Amino acid sequence: MIHDSLIRERLVTGDKTAADVTRDIARPILNQPTKSWKIGFTLSLIFLGIFGISLFNTIWTGIGVWNINKTVMWGWDITNFVFWVGIGHAGTLISAVLLLFRQKWRMSINRSAEAMTIFAVVCAAMFPVFHMGRVWVGYWALPLPNAFGSLWVNFNSPLLWDVFAISTYFSVSLLFWYIGLIPDIATIRDKVKTKTAKFWYGFFSMGWTGSTRTWARYELISLILAGLSTPLVLSVHTIVSTDFATSIVPGWHTTIFPPYFVAGAIFSGFGMVATLLVVARKVMNYENYITIGHLEAMTKIIMVTGSIVGIAYLTEFFIAWYSGVEYEQYAFINRATGPYWWAYWSMMSCNLLAPQVFWFKWARTTPWFIFIMSIVVNVGMWFERFVIIVTSLHRDYLPSSWVMYSGSLTEIGLFLGTFGIFFTCFFLFAKYMPVINMAEVKSILRNRE
Amino acid sequence: MGILDKKLSLRNRSKMLVGIWEDEDKLVEATSALVHDGVHIHDIYTPYPVHGLERIIGARRSRLARVAFLCGLTGFILMTTMIWYMYVLDWPVNVGNKPVRFTPSWIPVMFEGTVLCTAYGMGFFFFWRNRLLLGVKNDLLDDRQTDDRMVIAIECVEGMNESDVLNTMKSNGAVELRELNHGVQTTI
Known part of the structure; x- marks a missing residue:
């Protein structure tokens, strides 16, 4: 028996009707851009420009303009790659895993999280691609017959697994996102007034009418895609972790990496979702759709995954000692007390200690505080990748090869520039597409049980 | 049969009865009543998924x-x-x-x-x-069926008592009733 719940708190507040949902969420699309959108978009374009200049310098001069060397051959580039891939994982987690668990609160945030996934994966892909140096032969990473005889790619290499994993992840996320968007694009198609807008929204809505049979298949495909995406998201970050774990570098050669990386990805992804949504709900007046309840649910996930990551940090240290391998022991002592101690302790304080504040309800329900904490999480997770990569590489087995490393201006520019790519895409998305899944939100207005 | 088959288009149907609802529960009740009366429902269009409708109209389970x-x-x-x-x-x-x-x-x-x-x-x-293809023209019976209204479309067949069908729709909460003839809708 279906009835309105008397106990559960409403997921959408303000007694909204279906027409209100369309009006509120389509407002930014149907109206002229606001001042805050223009300022944000301009800033994003400036950062995009920084990316363009840094990329030009990298391609024109060669990756010698980066400070990486034969000892620290992965620096800011792979740090940034793992950072962005991690961020990209929350989108699928919110869409897929929470859908499988029937968590209806996901419906207000899944669209923007999925968009974030796609833009973050684009940013991530930039780094390994341009780290190749000769980017014009990047297609050699694909299993194609080549001009030099039948030499194929190496299926034993996690770097090749990465090529398959990231491209599959991107493609499947894009499909998931687009299928979810079709009903909402159709709603916008039937609301816009100009001929050009009618044409484009009509083109991408694929003739959607909202037929009952189509909805039934839509729900089924969403469920199956969620079932596929869940192991996919776990596999992708597991594979990213094997880029490190299958090597013999002290600090990398550990079996804890896959679960530890997956938890870290969810943690950083939710950090970025919180950063975006705390701002978006205020600027776009979506407080009735992305409620304090939504923010609280996200902070709880941040706290849990932050604690998992924290336990992984401590376990790594314990296992290094327990293994009796002196190289392993030195790698960890060096992380905490060596020349990069500041990075290690930034990581520990941002990822392990800071999220513990979410045990307090005030911290979980105060938007400005959640925003600050989400930035702290993002900073902490960048440092985690920096610590894993640079502190392990800069001092390994051969002391004569030990060096120090810091990013060059071009490397820093590329990293800042990816924020330009990310936010430019996000601002365009917020202007032309509904940031909240209107169709799904309409189905939960009555708080049915 | 094909994705662009014009025979499938609602615009080319000879005669259809169209009912509009604004309440999900009343729509479900109306659908059940119509099916109970032996009326064959062509399709129902809703702005969001209304669970159970496909089972009531006897749609085949998706493969x-x-x-x-x-x-x-x-x-x-x-x-x-x-x-x-x-x-x-x-x-x-x-x-x-x-x-x-x-x-x-x-x-x-x-x-x-x-x-x-x-x-x-x-x-x-x-x-x-679902015959979804980039650029395909949509067959909307009501401009608000992707916003806040729900539409039942019934194809008129020989032997069907149209006034009974219209009465059932009206008594089950339809806010508007229309007739569709070769793409032209008239309010009843």
């Missing part, structure tokens, strides 16, 4: 899950064959003189390929089965 399995199987076979051809048959790689055969290191690529084929095969089937 998407089976298609997904077959696409997955195809992807799995394709990827396994690809790796075997490249890695065992065409250019066996000597790693420490170990025999060249299946190893767990094949699994990630096999898995990703399987997922990719399943998702895109199923996606293609979904678009094809």
